Amino acid sequence: MASSLGGVAAPAEGRSGDARVGRIRISLWIVVALGVVLPLLAAPALTENLSFSFYLMLWIILCTSFNLVAGFTGYMPFGYVAFYGVGAYATGVLHKTYGLPMPGALVCAALAGAAVSLLLAPTLRLKGVYFGIVSLALAVIFRLVVSMLPEDITGGSMGLILARANDPQTTYYVTVAVLAACLAAAGWLAFSRTGVALRAVRDDADAAAIVGIDVTRTRLKAWVLAATFPAVVGGLEAWYTNAIDPEASFNILVTAKVIVYSMAGGLGTLLGPVLGAGALYGIDHLIWQKFPVLNLMFLGIIIMVMILVFPRGLVGSFAQRFPLLRRYIP
Amino acid sequence: MLRVTDLTKTFGGLKALGGVSLHIPEKRVLGLLGMNGSGKTTLLNCINGLYEPSSGDIQLQGTSLLGLPTHKIAARGVGRTFQVPKLFPRMTLLENLAAPFTTGDASDAEVYERSAEWLNRVELYRLRHNYAEELSGGQQKLVELARMMVAQPKLVLLDEPFAGVNPSLALLIIRLIEAMPERDGCSVLLVSHDLTSVYQLSHNIVVLHEGRVLAEGGAAEIRSNPDVIEAYLGA
Numbered sequence: 397m398a399s400s401l402g403g404v405a406a407p408a409e410g411r412s413g414d415a416r417v418g419r420i421r422i423s424l425w426i427v428v429a430l431g432v433v434l435p436l437l438a439a440p441a442l443t444e445n446l447s448f449s450f451y452l453m454l455w456i457i458l459c460t461s462f463n464l465v466a467g468f469t470g471y472m473p474f475g476y477v478a479f480y481g482v483g484a485y486a487t488g489v490l491h492k493t494y495g496l497p498m499p500g501a502l503v504c505a506a507l508a509g510a511a512v513s514l515l516l517a518p519t520l521r522l523k524g525v526y527f528g529i530v531s532l533a534l535a536v537i538f539r540l541v542v543s544m545l546p547e548d549i550t551g552g553s554m555g556l557i558l559a560r561a562n563d564p565q566t567t568y569y570v571t572v573a574v575l576a577a578c579l580a581a582a583g584w585l586a587f588s589r590t591g592v593a594l595r596a597v598r599d600d601a602d603a604a605a606i607v608g609i610d611v612t613r614t615r616l617k618a619w620v621l622a623a624t625f626p627a628v629v630g631g632l633e634a635w636y637t638n639a640i641d642p643e644a645s646f647n648i649l650v651t652a653k654v655i656v657y658s659m660a661g662g663l664g665t666l667l668g669p670v671l672g673a674g675a676l677y678g679i680d681h682l683i684w685q686k687f688p689v690l691n692l693m694f695l696g697i698i699i700m701v702m703i704l705v706f707p708r709g710l711v712g713s714f715a716q717r718f719p720l721l722r723r724y725i726p
Numbered sequence: 727m728l729r730v731t732d733l734t735k736t737f738g739g740l741k742a743l744g745g746v747s748l749h750i751p752e753k754r755v756l757g758l759l760g761m762n763g764s765g766k767t768t769l770l771n772c773i774n775g776l777y778e779p780s781s782g783d784i785q786l787q788g789t790s791l792l793g794l795p796t797h798k799i800a801a802r803g804v805g806r807t808f809q810v811p812k813l814f815p816r817m818t819l820l821e822n823l824a825a826p827f828t829t830g831d832a833s834d835a836e837v838y839e840r841s842a843e844w845l846n847r848v849e850l851y852r853l854r855h856n857y858a859e860e861l862s863g864g865q866q867k868l869v870e871l872a873r874m875m876v877a878q879p880k881l882v883l884l885d886e887p888f889a890g891v892n893p894s895l896a897l898l899i900i901r902l903i904e905a906m907p908e909r910d911g912c913s914v915l916l917v918s919h920d921l922t923s924v925y926q927l928s929h930n931i932v933v934l935h936e937g938r939v940l941a942e943g944g945a946a947e948i949r950s951n952p953d954v955i956e957a958y959l960g961a
Binding site: 410411417589590592593595596599602603605607609610611664723 | 797800806839854874
């Protein structure tokens with residue numbers, strides 16, 4: 397059958413089948429996103445202790461947005477916590493020092509995260525471990541700068557107490573909304589042509605340029621989006637705990653956990669970081685309750701076993717084991 | 727179509743191209759021969775913007791390509807394949823062929839139709855959901871060719887398209903290159919050490935030697951040129 401383009405057209409059954417695969421993949425992601433968001437939305441009606449659900453949402457947002465830059469473009473920003481810290485401080489300072497209401501402060505935190513990502517955009521020229529090390533160094537520099545700013549603005553090394561902002565219920569529902577927005581943004585990016593361009597750049601930047609992709613601009617889109625959500629998360633946590641300080645806000649352990657959770661689930665897929673964050677944060681929480689002294693040791697052992705058994709993460713290993721099903725995995 | 731004028735490219739003290747000039751008319755195949763290190767791939771890298779030439783000019787349809795980044799040169803209709811295929815290994819074949827459409831306004835249906843058409847032409851449609859890394863080297867060459875052609879380029883730069891390819895796949899690649907000028911409407915710059923194929927496919931041939939044009943002409947002229955015989959073909 398000749399196509400309108402003068403070539404050899406795809407068999408009709410192949411065409412419709414492939415279109416169906418695309419629809420199933422998008423539908424599955426919508427189901428997953430609703431399956432995550434709706435129970436978390438209902439949680440306040442079921443329990444008074446919202447802390448677990450709240451932090452679970454934070455980790456899912458952090459891992460999902462981290463995946464945009466690490467899984468889709470191949471960068472490994474070891475200093476990812478810088479965006480989180482900048483967001484926390486933007487929120488805290490604007491609320492406490494300048495009296496901005498929390499929702500407005502959170503919007504400014506998002507803008508601050510985006511602004512910092514643009515400031516750091518030149519580091520995207522670096523590759524591999526060099527990029528990772530520079531981003532880590534920048535996170536340390538940010539922490540030092542924040543510590544040394546005038547105490548009447550940032551609270552110096554002691555940080556700020558945001559007692560007037562205390563409203564855990566509202567914070568929780570805003571976090572649910574941010575989670576929904578993050579999952580929607582990630583889905584939009586992954587299923588759009590930008591998502592194809594991002595993965596092309598990740599696999600081979602020269603080849604991507606050869607086929608007409610603007611590599612710099614494509615990386616920048618993912619970088620800015622990946623920086624905005626952790627900044628909001630930093631602000632949300634400041635709002636929830638009513639306290640910020642440089643050590644906690646720029647703690648490298650945040651980046652480490654984001655990397656481990658995301659990799660355990662499987663970078664490069666939408667499902668992987670959600671699954672990884674859910675599973676490992678759940679395990680982390682359980683271990684912490686049972687073994688408060690030895691929790692990090694047990695968590696480390698579990699992570700090592702997971703990496704050995706599932707080197708490509710839970711989702712990646714499943715896709716490798718069942719290649720016929722992988723086309724349906726969002 | 728493509729006019730290269732007095733092009734030079736130096737790497738430190740090494741002069742890889744020492745004033746190369748050549749011309750490819752519309753819908754013509756220009757074969758480019760030369761020993762290893764003669765500057766063939768460097769010339770291709772200069773044309774599609776991977777290298778910045780030291781001096782000289784490169785014009786496509788009368789407009790200079792100098793200073794344009796690679797993706798803008800691609801947008802002007804210059805396609806490229808590599809001696810070692812540069813695919814997107816962790817993407818499916820359909821996704822590989824969709825990559826050139828991430829900019830532009832082709833509809834999803836059109837992208838699919840054109841990708842499927844080209845996967846059919848390289849006889850790999852059945853593997854469309856496979857990752858590129860799962861293919862053999864020869865199949866990867868075919869996918870790279872299809873990915874380049876799906877964007878309907880005006881000029882294609884083929885770097886050793888027959889290297890490491892078995893005879894049946896080489897025959898398919900020859901058929902595809904033969905069809906490029908008339909059926910696909912593009913000009914071709916063909917770099918290959920496979921002399922038989924270059925003689926068969928090229929309307930004109932340029933021989934590079936140590937970064938300079940040693941000879942230019944039809945297949946018969948090149949075969950009998952004493953300088954070419956001495957420098958490249960052997961006694």
